Structure formats: C-alpha cells, structure tokens
Amino acid sequence: MQKPKYVDFDLQIWKSGDQYIAEVRNSPAGSSGREVLQWPYEINDELVSLLGKAIAEARKSANSRGPMSASEQRLRDFGSAVFSTVFRRGYSIAEKYSKSIDLVQSKPDVEGLRLKLSVESPELAMLPWEYIFDESDQADNGAHNYICMQFRSPLVRFLQGKQHQMPAIKRPLRIAGMICNPTDDKDLAIDIEQERRLIEKALEDVPKDLVSFTWLDGTTIDDLRVAMLGSNAHVFHFIGHGGTDICLPDRQGTVRTNGFIVMQNEFGEAERVSAERLALALNNQVRLVVLNCCESGRGGSFSSIGADMVRAGIPLAVAMQFPIANGSASYFSSEFYRALGQGKTPEYALTYARRAMRSRVELDWGIPVLFTRAESTTALFPEVATQSASPTKTRSSSVPLATKRKSAREELRKLFA
The missing domain is CATH 3.30.420 (Nucleotidyltransferase; domain 5)
Incomplete structure (x- = not known):
C-alpha cells in the first residue's frame, strides 16, 4: 500500500x-x-x-x-x-x-x-x-x-519547466556506481578501493531484494555509455570531483555557470563532462542521479551540475553543495537507498537519511540537495508491506467460544479419569 x-x-x-x-x-x-x-x-x-x-x-x-x-x-x-x-x-x-x-x-x-x-x-x-x-x-x-x-x-x-513523470518500477532498486580518478592531478587523486569499501560496507545490512548495487567498469564517458547500454539501473551513483565553469553573459547581462563532473579521457587525464553529455550517456530507465562530488550542488538550482542534470531530462538529482567527508557521503547513500528500497518517496528518503547523518556528524546532513521537476511523492515503487505479528494464517471458526470451552473441559475429564 x-x-x-x-x-x-x-x-x-x-x-x-x-x-x-x-x-x-x-x-x-x-x-x-x-x-x-x-x-x-x-x-x-x-x-x-x-x-x-x-x-x-x-x-x-x-x-x-x-x-x-x-x-x-x-x-x-x-x-x-x-x-x-x-x-x-x-x-x-x-x-x-x-x-x-x-x-x-x-x-x-x-x-x-x-x-x-x-x-x-x-x-x-x-x-x-x-x-x-x-x-x-x-x-x-x-x-x-x-x-x-x-x-x-x-x-x-x-526547477521550473515541464514536470517529469516517473512510472513505477520493479524491485530491487538497481544502482550503477562509477568512480573516476584522474591520474594527471595529484589534488584530484581518489583512493578507489577505499571508496568501494565505504559504499559496500554501508550497504551491507540493506536487504539485497530491496537494493542492488553494481560497480561499472571504466572511467570515461564512452565507458559509461557502453556500460549503460546493457544496464537496467534505476540510479546512477558517481564518486569523483565536480565544479562549475563561468559562461558569457546572456542577453539580459546575467552571468551564468555550467556544472561539470571530472571523468577521464582515453589517456587517463582529467576531462570535464557537462550535465548534457552525462545525461546522454545514461539510459532512459535512470530515474535518479546521485553525485557524490564537491560542489555538484553549489549554486543551487541556478548553476550546479545537479540542477543541470534535471534540466537535461533526469527526473531527480541529489548533489552536494559543500565538500562532504567520505564516511558521511557513503552513510548518507546507504540510508537514502535503504528508504527508497522500502518504497518511500525521494522526499521522505532524503529526510530519513538526514536524520541518520545527524546522529553521527553534527552538520553534514544539510549538504545533500535534491533537485527535481517531478511531481511530489512519486515513489519509485510500492512500499514494502509490513509483516503481521502472526506469520501463519489460521482459519476462522464459526463454533462459539462457550462451546469450545465446554468441549475442552470434557476432554480434560477423560484424560484424568
């Protein structure tokens, strides 16, 4: 229900x-x-x-x-x-x-x-x-x-514009993850194995029939496009770096910025990938993009890559408006996905994850930002039914309670006669 x-x-x-x-x-x-x-x-x-x-x-x-x-x-x-x-x-x-x-x-x-x-x-x-x-x-x-x-x-x-529709999908919530680690800039270096362990450990106690997480091979935009061709993922989870580029003023004189994530080119060097290019590499089953990279939500709905992903056609995007600790990011993801897997709406799941983060780190809970053009309370699939206290179902009897008690007393007399 x-x-x-x-x-x-x-x-x-x-x-x-x-x-x-x-x-x-x-x-x-x-x-x-x-x-x-x-x-x-x-x-x-x-x-x-x-x-x-x-x-x-x-x-x-x-x-x-x-x-x-x-x-x-x-x-x-x-x-x-x-x-x-x-x-x-x-x-x-x-x-x-x-x-x-x-x-x-x-x-x-x-x-x-x-x-x-x-x-x-x-x-x-x-x-x-x-x-x-x-x-x-x-x-x-x-x-x-x-x-x-x-x-x-x-x-x-x-974000103002045509609202996105999200038809219900079947469980489990399938997540495709990718980590990009450019080799030409030491400041952008990421410990890939540590990032994998953090996510996998955080998701250990989330039932597999609710959430399924798969790592994608490769680190280039072409690798992603090929991997998504054979993928049925509902969520794309990216770990890496991001930022914004300043653009020329528009006709009204407003200076806008375009968000990007940092992937790799064929030589392993850093390559800026715009929201438009990223969205084109994903398949049409993707309902949600989670960008675990600094400043992917910076600039709010105006200029961040999180907002730009929604403008590019992705119904929902979660991005980070400030740098976030690795442990906080992985814990947020696990609790957010746990609630989504239970059939909660993205809004409810986000609040659930914020409250969980608050119990560990004082203020990181406010870093994730949810961008959307989707209607409110669109759950990805129906909520998990709560099990009853009595797992076995018994047939109801039409025999009155008084008759049952009388019969039981007679049986006891026979036993102790």
Missing part, C-alpha cells in the same frame, strides 16, 4: 530591480500576496564560504551529542534569519505556511508539506536553504527545528 502523499507548498523567489520578491503560487491554504524580502545581511560568496567553513569545523569536532558548538550556532543563526525573513516577516507567506502545516497535520492521508523552493536569483540560489531553522517553538529549540529534519516538511529545489 502506498504511503500517503505530500502536498506542495510552492514558494517562488526572484529579483525585481534591487528588490527580492517572494510569493506562494500554490499551497493547501491557497496562494499568497507578493512580499518584498528584507535580508538582514549582505548576500555574497563570502557568506556562503563562511557557512561552508562552519560545517567543516563542526566535522572536526565530531561532537553530535554534547553542547551545541559555535559552528552549529553560526548555521542556526543563518537558518533562523532566513526563516524569519521569509516565513515570519513575509506576513502573507507566513499565514499560508502556518495554515498549510495545520491543514496537513489534520489529514491522516497526507504525509506532509513539500517545500517546493524555486529561486531565480543566482545569489539567493547558492545559499544553503537546507539549514532553515524555525525558532518559533522557543520551549523546544532542538535539532528537529530545522525544517529539513522533519518528515512533515522536506525541502526540494524545484
């Missing part, structure tokens, strides 16, 4: 002149008026860099159960400021959000509210929205106050 569905809270943000405008286009409580957002600080690359450093510093301390670190306080301050700017001081948006949450919670057949975030302004798109923090409940100001930590409110980066 399918899990109840999410409903969309369609929030769009764009720039008009020197003002940032936000509007709820659709929600359970209806649409909102347009709100001018008053940001409490200057938005630039330096801000994003400082937030990234805070995540890295928290990783070094590796203290997820002790007092809140200064690094997390910095992220919470940022998340609180964003929440206050959009969901409190944007009064009509705040009203629709509050009413939508109440409506969703009152309906047992609805899983939650999917925050469908569409940001057109590049400087806002590069912000780590996944760390939005709701301080409205001052009495219980814990980690679950992060919006993305709640099953009721997953956040996705939604």
Whole structure:
C-alpha cells in the first residue's frame, strides 16, 4: 500500500530591480500576496564560504551529542534569519505556511508539506536553504527545528519547466556506481578501493531484494555509455570531483555557470563532462542521479551540475553543495537507498537519511540537495508491506467460544479419569 502523499507548498523567489520578491503560487491554504524580502545581511560568496567553513569545523569536532558548538550556532543563526525573513516577516507567506502545516497535520492521508523552493536569483540560489531553522517553538529549540529534519516538511529545489513523470518500477532498486580518478592531478587523486569499501560496507545490512548495487567498469564517458547500454539501473551513483565553469553573459547581462563532473579521457587525464553529455550517456530507465562530488550542488538550482542534470531530462538529482567527508557521503547513500528500497518517496528518503547523518556528524546532513521537476511523492515503487505479528494464517471458526470451552473441559475429564 502506498504511503500517503505530500502536498506542495510552492514558494517562488526572484529579483525585481534591487528588490527580492517572494510569493506562494500554490499551497493547501491557497496562494499568497507578493512580499518584498528584507535580508538582514549582505548576500555574497563570502557568506556562503563562511557557512561552508562552519560545517567543516563542526566535522572536526565530531561532537553530535554534547553542547551545541559555535559552528552549529553560526548555521542556526543563518537558518533562523532566513526563516524569519521569509516565513515570519513575509506576513502573507507566513499565514499560508502556518495554515498549510495545520491543514496537513489534520489529514491522516497526507504525509506532509513539500517545500517546493524555486529561486531565480543566482545569489539567493547558492545559499544553503537546507539549514532553515524555525525558532518559533522557543520551549523546544532542538535539532528537529530545522525544517529539513522533519518528515512533515522536506525541502526540494524545484526547477521550473515541464514536470517529469516517473512510472513505477520493479524491485530491487538497481544502482550503477562509477568512480573516476584522474591520474594527471595529484589534488584530484581518489583512493578507489577505499571508496568501494565505504559504499559496500554501508550497504551491507540493506536487504539485497530491496537494493542492488553494481560497480561499472571504466572511467570515461564512452565507458559509461557502453556500460549503460546493457544496464537496467534505476540510479546512477558517481564518486569523483565536480565544479562549475563561468559562461558569457546572456542577453539580459546575467552571468551564468555550467556544472561539470571530472571523468577521464582515453589517456587517463582529467576531462570535464557537462550535465548534457552525462545525461546522454545514461539510459532512459535512470530515474535518479546521485553525485557524490564537491560542489555538484553549489549554486543551487541556478548553476550546479545537479540542477543541470534535471534540466537535461533526469527526473531527480541529489548533489552536494559543500565538500562532504567520505564516511558521511557513503552513510548518507546507504540510508537514502535503504528508504527508497522500502518504497518511500525521494522526499521522505532524503529526510530519513538526514536524520541518520545527524546522529553521527553534527552538520553534514544539510549538504545533500535534491533537485527535481517531478511531481511530489512519486515513489519509485510500492512500499514494502509490513509483516503481521502472526506469520501463519489460521482459519476462522464459526463454533462459539462457550462451546469450545465446554468441549475442552470434557476432554480434560477423560484424560484424568
């Protein structure tokens, strides 16, 4: 039986002149008026860099159960400021959000509210929205106050355009993995065997009838194309490096960037592969691409290769907006795939994986970003049925209970006569 569905809270943000405008286009409580957002600080690359450093510093301390670190306080301050700017001081948006949450919670057949975030302004798109923090409940100001930590409110980066349809598929969830390790640049060197062990160990306790992971041979775009010709994979999992290229300004004078991953050419040298080339190498069964490489989600929906994969026709893409530790990345993948294999929606699975990561590393859970054009709550296949407490099925009897007891007493008298 399918899990109840999410409903969309369609929030769009764009720039008009020197003002940032936000509007709820659709929600359970209806649409909102347009709100001018008053940001409490200057938005630039330096801000994003400082937030990234805070995540890295928290990783070094590796203290997820002790007092809140200064690094997390910095992220919470940022998340609180964003929440206050959009969901409190944007009064009509705040009203629709509050009413939508109440409506969703009152309906047992609805899983939650999917925050469908569409940001057109590049400087806002590069912000780590996944760390939005709701301080409205001052009495219980814990980690679950992060919006993305709640099953009721997953956040996705939604790209405007034709929505992708995803027909149901059969189990197991089949994943094809590839590791690229260019040999001409020591800074890009990857320990291939260690990466393989991390993924395989993380997936050890995931039932094989739910998730099947296969490593692809080769490291070039041509190797990938040939391998996918005979593959029935639903997911392509890439481990390596990525980045962005700056392009010439468009007709409106906006400077855009194109994301890429680093693969190898026939000589083993690093080769930048765009989202378009990568998408063309995959088969049409691939529903999801997971890019375990730095900055594959940097720039948000505006310029990252994660977003570009969705624009190129892949329904769903998970990418990393900051550098992520190998252990965190493999653990995220295993828990994300575990939930998908159970028939959970990508939104639910992402939240499940974030919560699992939080139990190990303080702030890495907000690094993965989900880009999509797919409708909400599209599970890859039906949810796994929960086994009943009594595995053997007994026939019901039409004999009254009183008659059964009388017959049992008579049998006992015969035995002890």
